[in-house]
Amino acid sequence: MENKDYLEEARQFGYVQNNEIWLKPFMNYPTRKVGEVKEVEEESLQYFAYRFEMFREKVNALLKKIEESENKGSFLMKVMHLKEQVEKYDALGDFEAIYNQLSQAENEIKASISRNRDKNLNAKVALITEAEELQDSIDWKGTTEKLKELRQNWIKTGPVDKAIADEIEERFRNAVETFFTRKKEFYEDKQSLVNRTIDKYRDLIAKAEAIQNSEDWDVATAKLKEYQTAWKQVGGNLPRKTTNDLWNRFRKANNHFFERLKNRITQTKTESKEKYFEDNLAKKRALVEEAEGLVNVEVQKAVPRAKELQAAWKTVGPVKGEESDRLWERFIIACDKVFELSSLEHYLRKRNMGAKIAPNEQVTARVNALKDFIKSDRQELEVLETNLGKLADTPGNETFRNMLQSKIRGFNRKIKTKQELIDLIKNKQVAGNE
Structure with missing residues (x-):
């Protein structure tokens, strides 16, 4: 709308008197002051006409949302709030037309709410009928699940007319409580x-x-x-x-x-087991030492060897005490380093950052890539820890909680492994420069 149009609309619905801007009366609302002339009378009139245009656009936007929405009842308070603003909004324009638009929208919403409440009543009556048919059941488990389902459906069903809300709520509750009281008495017997x-x-x-x-x-x-x-x-x-x-x-x-x-036989078997555990310990120590040395072997040779060592580890029997956990931790980290180095080399080759660049640049590229991988791992770790923190402490969540905790341990190990690789790469660079 051009300035001329604003001015014409302003003079149609308002006027200036004693350096004050007044809105003409409309409907049952009297003339009221909406502002003052700041400097130029025409500019002030245009300003308040423009404010009305902004208010009209706000109303139109709301009406459009209502038209497009299935849940029109959620907009009732917003419509009523805008109707209240018609009486006191400082602007110059056709407030009567806006008031009528809002009134029509309010009536349509209330009619929609009324229809929904009738529909909700029919749904709740059906739930009551089903609950009353189940209240004398002796299928304790099946009926319990069914009544729980009915309770959830009752909660999801919207409100009904306030005049009958308490009555139908009591009917449904009585049917449910009748069954659960009988169930309690049965299990007491x-x-x-x-x-x-x-x-x-x-x-x-x-x-x-x-x-x-x-x-x-x-x-x-x-x-x-x-x-x-x-x-x-x-x-x-x-x-x-x-x-x-x-x-x-x-x-x-x-x-x-x-x-x-059979105490004596058991004692003999115990001595045999001790020897068995000692042999297994020696074998696993040898596997760990070889696995830890693979970081100094070419990746193409180290990866298949690491897989061979993992297969060999599975064939070795158990080891007693805390030494078992420590050896396993060392072994898995050593193997992880090999696989992480393999992934790193593959990543650099895809980006043409391999042997074609200078040694110092290779080191920088490897360190930066590992830092990016660590950053990504930490983001994943943060999501897992957040999900674990939000998880309710209930028996039903125990399996999911254990899975999250296992993944968190895995990501912590990945981050630790990559950090140790960064230190290893940097140390090799320092040794090479010397």
Whole structure:
């Protein structure tokens, strides 16, 4: 709109009196002052006409959003807020037309809300009907899951008319609570039967524990076998964890006795195992030392050898104590260095930054590339640590938590490996310059 148009619109809806700018009355709103003449009367009038144009554009933008949106109810407060501004917005223009536009939009939104509430009511009545059909079920597990699903659907369903909201909420809650009250009573009765079964198992445990240190081998052996037979005959439908806990106590007493019978054989086997562990330790130390030396071997030869060493590592038996973890850490880092160097060389070749450039430039290129890799690893690490920090501390998340922690350890090792490679490359450069 040109300045002339602004001025014409300003004079159509306003005027100047005593160096003050006034908006003419419209609808039920009286004449009101919107501003003052700063210097030139025409320029001031144009300014307030321009302010109205900005306000009209804001209204039009909102109306367009409403037209394009499926959830029109979310815009009701914004429309009402703009209607309130019509009464007090300092500008010159056709406020009556804007007021009528906003009023029409408000009525359409309210009608939409009313239709949605009717639809929500139908949906909630259907949920109530389904919940009431399930309240007398004895399928405890299946119905529990179904009612949980109905609860979620109830929460997701939008509001209904306030006049009946409490009534239908109470009907749904009563149906759900009726089932869960019956379920609770059922499991209380079942627990009484469980307790009697547990008492029988505990009696056998006490008898087994009373003779686990007996020196009368024949009598104790016969009694323990008798108790084992009685254990199988108790039966009962106990929770798996309870059954396992009781069985572990009973088995512990039995195992304690029979382990004492074969103590001498066990001692002999222990001495043999110690020799076995020592041999494995020597083999793994040799593999670690060779793997650590591969950083000084050409990458083309080092990579296949590292894979051979990894395969050989799998064939070596276990090592006792903390030495096992330390050797494994050294071995995996040594192999990682070989593979990281291979990846680095491949990266540099693709960018024509290999042997064709000067040695010092090669060192710089390698160090910079590794720093870029570290930066990328740290970004990945930060994302993983952030996700781990946001993860709720619940049993259901334990598997995902362990996976995240494993990945975090892996990225920390990658960063450490690349940093050690940077130091190695720099040290080689210093040694070469000397």
